Amino acid sequence: MDRDAAIDDMLAKDALRDLAMRYCRAIDRRDPDLLASVYHDDAIDDHGVIFCDKAATFIAKQGEIMAPFALTAHYICNMSWRLDGDRADGELYFLAYHRVEQPAVRHLLATGRYLDNYKRRGSAWKIVHRRLVWDSFITLDAAPADMAQLAALGVAGGTSDDRSYTALPLMGRGQ
Structure with missing residues (x-):
């Protein structure tokens, strides 16, 4: 592969990585x-x-799907892509934390993989088809002392009113 092609691949993979991070932020902030x-x-x-x-x-x-969760945190771990011109396929391993508070506080942890097909239209890479593979699901009861400790730490993470919107103005809603 020549230098220009290698740079094009790096730029495409960086755009796909940014896409993955925006997905996580969007889901967790209900944006x-x-x-x-x-x-x-x-x-x-x-x-x-x-x-x-x-x-x-x-x-x-999304409002309906996410309603049971007081908090979610999605993480992308391993990422690999294969590029072919304006098309790409990607396998992204995820870890997704969900906290439910009714009827009792529980921690839910799911792991799996996003199997994505992407297209670049104009200059924008976006998902055209996402399929999930679920690899594990764990439910844990939350100890009252843990929740008290979380509250004692101060500002906690959240959803659409997350502190990140005021602390990081360049990363505002919808961006």
């Missing part, structure tokens, strides 16, 4: 505009039995 920015308009999102339909419908249903 539908940011979430819409990672999918092409005709994209499909297949979360298995949780959801399988147009990504636009997935975005519209």
